[in-house]
Amino acid sequence: MSSDTVGKNIVSFLARIFLSGALLWYLFSKIDFQKTADVLRTAQPGFLVYAGILFLAINGILLWRWGIFIKALEITSPLRDVVRYYLVGLFGNLFLPSAIGGDFIKIYGLCRDNSRKTRVIASVLLDRLSGFAAIVLVAVAAFIFGHRLLGDGALAIPIAGVAAVSAGCAFVLFNERMYSSGCRIFARLPKIRKALMDLHYDVALMKGRRREGLQAIGVSCLSQIVYALCWYFIARSLSQETSLVYFLIFVPLTCIAASFPSIGGLGVREIGAVYLFGKVGMASGVAVSISLINFLFMVAVGLMGGVIYVLTLFSGRLQYHSPDARIRPEQT
Numbered sequence: 001m002s003s004d005t006v007g008k009n010i011v012s013f014l015a016r017i018f019l020s021g022a023l024l025w026y027l028f029s030k031i032d033f034q035k036t037a038d039v040l041r042t043a044q045p046g047f048l049v050y051a052g053i054l055f056l057a058i059n060g061i062l063l064w065r066w067g068i069f070i071k072a073l074e075i076t077s078p079l080r081d082v083v084r085y086y087l088v089g090l091f092g093n094l095f096l097p098s099a100i101g102g103d104f105i106k107i108y109g110l111c112r113d114n115s116r117k118t119r120v121i122a123s124v125l126l127d128r129l130s131g132f133a134a135i136v137l138v139a140v141a142a143f144i145f146g147h148r149l150l151g152d153g154a155l156a157i158p159i160a161g162v163a164a165v166s167a168g169c170a171f172v173l174f175n176e177r178m179y180s181s182g183c184r185i186f187a188r189l190p191k192i193r194k195a196l197m198d199l200h201y202d203v204a205l206m207k208g209r210r211r212e213g214l215q216a217i218g219v220s221c222l223s224q225i226v227y228a229l230c231w232y233f234i235a236r237s238l239s240q241e242t243s244l245v246y247f248l249i250f251v252p253l254t255c256i257a258a259s260f261p262s263i264g265g266l267g268v269r270e271i272g273a274v275y276l277f278g279k280v281g282m283a284s285g286v287a288v289s290i291s292l293i294n295f296l297f298m299v300a301v302g303l304m305g306g307v308i309y310v311l312t313l314f315s316g317r318l319q320y321h322s323p324d325a326r327i328r329p330e331q332t
Helices: 002-028 033-041 045-072 079-095 099-111 117-150 153-174 176-186 190-208 210-237 244-255 266-278 284-321
Strands: none
Touching: 002 045, 002 099, 002 153, 033 079, 033 210, 033 266, 045 079, 045 190, 045 210, 079 099, 079 284, 117 153, 117 190, 117 244, 153 190, 176 190, 190 210, 210 244, 244 266, 244 284, 266 284
């Protein structure tokens, strides 16, 4: 990696820290800490346990979703590697300089021992796209059902915006004419252009596997519903009686907000939670507390991925430096 690339990554990481810190400072300056402390003192730990179990279940569901694409694209990677790089990717999403650092870890990990590298990239790309599709579907369905309770049609704008972006990306990825037109900018770099076109052909394989594609979107919708339930149980632990339908509308939108450059969505997600749940009368301090508790769950699971990375890295080095080892690991 060049010094310029390292420098850009450091600047990006520092910028994310600054943005998260600035947003949190702004939020905390607007919070009534006395009222928030009173709410936190009455927290019911039982609901937090339920929320934690659901959060773990979400990651199992998302791993299942990625597995659907891996199987559909006939990627021959051992299950242990898929699980390992998924968990290490969670760690990367929290701490790497890029908001999609975890995706690069999954791609790099599976590509190391797989000849179908573009299919690995396609599986991660399709996994992301199905996630956005689920966010749109759950948010739209919940908004149609609950907009009368909300009494505010303005939320239809960001939902429609996310839907338009997701549909546009899918259209370009699956349309050869549009995709190849976009790749013309790499006309003087034929190897890159060929690699991008190969990626398109691998993505297009899902046209003949619509059943698996629909299954992945259904699993994605399930993950969004369970994630909203996780937030709901955290709110219940803080004695909030907010209707579940609001969580089904608001939580997918906070997921979109969290995709902005920050440290694991920290700060951006809280801003979104305060704005959205404030529309139904939730105190800003409570909304921030719910979001931060959810972030602690993310950190806990992400650290599990970090531990797995350290252990597997140490194990690999130990095997390589073992006096009994006659061959290098990469030669096995």
